[in-house]
Amino acid sequence: MPLNLEALLAEYRPIQHDLFAEYVNPQLVKVLRTIGYDKTYVRAEGPFLYDQAGLDYLDFLSGYGVFNMGRNHPKIRSALKSAIDAELPNMIQMDAPLLAGILAKELLAKVGGRVNTVFFTNSGTEANEGALKFARKATGRPRILFFDHAFHGLSTGSLAVNGNTEFRKDFGDLLPGCMSIPMGCLDTLRKELAKNDVAALILEPVQGKGVYIADAAYYKEAEALCRNAGTLLIVDEVQSGMGRTGKWFAHQHFGITPDIVTVAKALSGGFIPVGAICYTKDIYSKVFRSMEECVVHSNTFGRNALAMVAGLASLKVIEDEGLIENAAVMGKKIVDGVNAMKPRFEMLREARGLGLMIAIEFGEPKSISLKAGWKLIHAVNHGLFGQMVVVPLMRDHRILTQVAGHHVDIVKLLPPLIINASHADRFLSAFEQVMTACHRFPGAAWSVGKDLAMAAAKASTKNSKLPSPPPHHLPEL
Numbered sequence: 001m002p003l004n005l006e007a008l009l010a011e012y013r014p015i016q017h018d019l020f021a022e023y024v025n026p027q028l029v030k031v032l033r034t035i036g037y038d039k040t041y042v043r044a045e046g047p048f049l050y051d052q053a054g055l056d057y058l059d060f061l062s063g064y065g066v067f068n069m070g071r072n073h074p075k076i077r078s079a080l081k082s083a084i085d086a087e088l089p090n091m092i093q094m095d096a097p098l099l100a101g102i103l104a105k106e107l108l109a110k111v112g113g114r115v116n117t118v119f120f121t122n123s124g125t126e127a128n129e130g131a132l133k134f135a136r137k138a139t140g141r142p143r144i145l146f147f148d149h150a151f152h153g154l155s156t157g158s159l160a161v162n163g164n165t166e167f168r169k170d171f172g173d174l175l176p177g178c179m180s181i182p183m184g185c186l187d188t189l190r191k192e193l194a195k196n197d198v199a200a201l202i203l204e205p206v207q208g209k210g211v212y213i214a215d216a217a218y219y220k221e222a223e224a225l226c227r228n229a230g231t232l233l234i235v236d237e238v239q240s241g242m243g244r245t246g247k248w249f250a251h252q253h254f255g256i257t258p259d260i261v262t263v264a265k266a267l268s269g270g271f272i273p274v275g276a277i278c279y280t281k282d283i284y285s286k287v288f289r290s291m292e293e294c295v296v297h298s299n300t301f302g303r304n305a306l307a308m309v310a311g312l313a314s315l316k317v318i319e320d321e322g323l324i325e326n327a328a329v330m331g332k333k334i335v336d337g338v339n340a341m342k343p344r345f346e347m348l349r350e351a352r353g354l355g356l357m358i359a360i361e362f363g364e365p366k367s368i369s370l371k372a373g374w375k376l377i378h379a380v381n382h383g384l385f386g387q388m389v390v391v392p393l394m395r396d397h398r399i400l401t402q403v404a405g406h407h408v409d410i411v412k413l414l415p416p417l418i419i420n421a422s423h424a425d426r427f428l429s430a431f432e433q434v435m436t437a438c439h440r441f442p443g444a445a446w447s448v449g450k451d452l453a454m455a456a457a458k459a460s461t462k463n464s465k466l467p468s469p470p471p472h473h474l475p476e477l
């Protein structure tokens with residue numbers, strides 16, 4: 001008898017969160033329950049998730065940037081169904097898979113610049129791991145430079161170039177020779193490159209944590225300095241790529257031509273894990289030097305047929321549906337709409353971003369009563385204010401958002417690129433109501449902060465062996 005998926009889901013749905021807490025990750029379930037994200041979704045389509053009552057939830061999280069084309073896009077689904085029905089000869093391994101060749105060609109045409117070879121992976125972190133390996137072998141040098149606040153994944157190599165100490169703490173020594181430099185500081189970069197031992201500088205053109213972007217001039221100059229020093233430039237487009245910022249890839253805003261570009265997340269339309277290292281023939285020839293070394297870097301699932309089909313269908317949907325142009329227009333509408341509220345809300349510092357990769361940053365107010373609330377919240381937990389925005393957006397307006405990292409007063413938006421003006425307006429109107437409530441102290445909005453802090457304290461005393469994650473930290477990957 002085939003698996004009766006529908007019946008299985010119906011049977012276990014009532015205990016979804018308990019089951020996950022029991023067998024997968026109880027700490028995450030505590031966080032979800034604390035911030036009101038412990039929903040039971042039963043269906044997803046386009047920019048919406050739906051619960052059992054049929055209520056729609058506007059998804060401005062997009063699975064951390066996976067669903068650029070919206071959820072369950074019918075054209076990607078249909079391509080995948082046809083691939084399954086075709087009974088393709090998949091993962092023969094001692095073979096040159098046709099679909100991998102086609103996707104490599106199509107993807108490289110979108111990335112452009114100097115890259116002309118692709119290695120397929122199963123995730124973003126695996127793409128970055130490979131990029132670091134390639135850079136070290138191709139240059140014969142040991143060191144890697146990365147930016148403050150950088151996020152390139154959480155396997156040990158990628159973690160070694162993570163610019164947030166919270167993620168690295170207690171995991172021991174990682175890849176040697178990795179060094180964090182301040183984003184935008186050419187002097188530090190120059191000084192380090194002068195040592196002639198740097199294999200690569202790895203950067204996100206738009207940082208996921210906090211949505212920080214360096215000056216356009218910095219990227220150009222950094223590229224020139226790296227090239228002069230024989231250092232490779234790795235650009236991590238895992239989150240910022242695939243149309244998210246209003247160009248196929250974010251580095252294209254800055255006119256730079258990296259030696260390696262890593263891609264993942266939305267490349268599969270959210271269906272099948274996939275990633276890619278796009279790099280130059282020159283690097284290829286230094287890594288895969290001979291027939292003996294033809295699989296010196298390799299994996300089992302990397303070029304699997306379903307991932308390749310999902311990739312091809314995703315590229316086509318982005319192009320056919322004008323999603324890149326839409327990301328630019330909708331991103332501007334949201335950023336302008338939020339910034340227009342600044343004169344009315346003193347804690348609203350700015351909205352910024354590129355396309356639909358958006359940060360909304362808050363800052364300390366001037367008026368005495370609000371200042372008291374701000375100080376109180378920050379004394380309990382730095383970064384809690386972001387959750388005071390995220391929680392009511394979900395609770396009162398059914399909109400998913402996230403805090404943008406540790407110890408920052410930033411809420412991040414990553415809507416699918418298919419949103420239209422009515423979705424953007426739903427967000428803007430909800431955000432305005434949340435801001436109005438936050439600017440009344442004392443008031444209901446501030447008790448959210450208090451409740452979150454108390455819930456965290458309670459959770460950590462209940463189980464002193466496993467300290468509860470701070471409530472501001474909805475993990476953002």
Ligand SMILES: Cc1ncc(COP(=O)(O)O)c(C=O)c1O
Binds near residue numbers: 123124208236
């Ligand atoms: C810029 C960036 N690089 C790498 C990664 C890691 O990707 P994955 O979670 O697929 O390993 C992420 C994940 O959020 C990311 O945002």
